[in-house]
Amino acid sequence: MSRNNRGRREDLSWAVRKDGRALWTINANPRSSVYGESLRKFSGTEYRRWDPSRSKLGAAMIRTKRDPALLLPFEGDTILYLGAGHGTSVSHLHDHLCGQDNHQGGRLVCVDLATRCLRDLTHLAKYRPGLIPVLGDARKFEAWGVLIPRKVKWLFQDVSQAGQVEIFIKAANRFLADGGVGLLSLKAASERWTGDEEAQVFANVEIALEKAGLVVEEGIDLAGFEDNHMLFAVRKPRNI
Numbered sequence: 001m002s003r004n005n006r007g008r009r010e011d012l013s014w015a016v017r018k019d020g021r022a023l024w025t026i027n028a029n030p031r032s033s034v035y036g037e038s039l040r041k042f043s044g045t046e047y048r049r050w051d052p053s054r055s056k057l058g059a060a061m062i063r064t065k066r067d068p069a070l071l072l073p074f075e076g077d078t079i080l081y082l083g084a085g086h087g088t089s090v091s092h093l094h095d096h097l098c099g100q101d102n103h104q105g106g107r108l109v110c111v112d113l114a115t116r117c118l119r120d121l122t123h124l125a126k127y128r129p130g131l132i133p134v135l136g137d138a139r140k141f142e143a144w145g146v147l148i149p150r151k152v153k154w155l156f157q158d159v160s161q162a163g164q165v166e167i168f169i170k171a172a173n174r175f176l177a178d179g180g181v182g183l184l185s186l187k188a189a190s191e192r193w194t195g196d197e198e199a200q201v202f203a204n205v206e207i208a209l210e211k212a213g214l215v216v217e218e219g220i221d222l223a224g225f226e227d228n229h230m231l232f233a234v235r236k237p238r239n240i
């Protein structure tokens, strides 16, 4: 839930704070930054700056026209993140979902197919219990799906490769609970619809998502932070 706090300062969750146009999360691994982000204390508690130009989720939280808290999972939940990269967004999600020593009891299953990413994620996981790095292909979930025995309420995908929409739809069918939130970060240039204007590409994606039975709640244009990128926020209806 979002609550206004001292003018422009807003707590989006117990751990995520919006201060004007800046985002901060309470550091689950105090005195340590993950990707060179700055650390700062608010009332004696250490926060890490969440850089929206390094994180599409962060950019979407700044750019959304709705309450940014709607883009976050519930703390203590189990979530699935496809295309975790080196852990930039994942680390902030971990701050919110798990907190220090995972006192919130969250589980963040992070899949990436690059071994160099897995090395960084594995290092991160040493200091961040609840973060579960998985070396795997988002398209081949038979290999790692066993780690998600129950459907999740929050799914994020940022794989920046051709066929992103099909991968997302399959993952949502298999792993997203009814009523759950799915976030698809889409890079227009990765899609197969060559020659289409970018706006048409995004419109086609929206049609494909709706056709798959997902409700598109918002398409968030990340231009300025990540050009040619749109983040689609969808919800899986309760009755499909």
Ligand SMILES: C[S@@+](CC[C@H](N)C(=O)[O-])C[C@H]1O[C@@H](n2cnc3c(N)ncnc32)[C@H](O)[C@@H]1O
Binding pocket: 054, 055, 056, 057, 082, 083, 084, 085, 086, 087, 088, 089, 090, 111, 112, 113, 114, 117, 136, 137, 138, 139, 158, 159, 160, 161
């Ligand atoms: C743009 S980066 C992710 C950045 C990350 N989401 C963040 O915000 O910090 C895209 C990642 O997707 C991974 N990737 C690409 N295709 C994939 C696939 N089929 N399955 C899993 N990961 C994939 C790449 O290795 C790369 O690390």
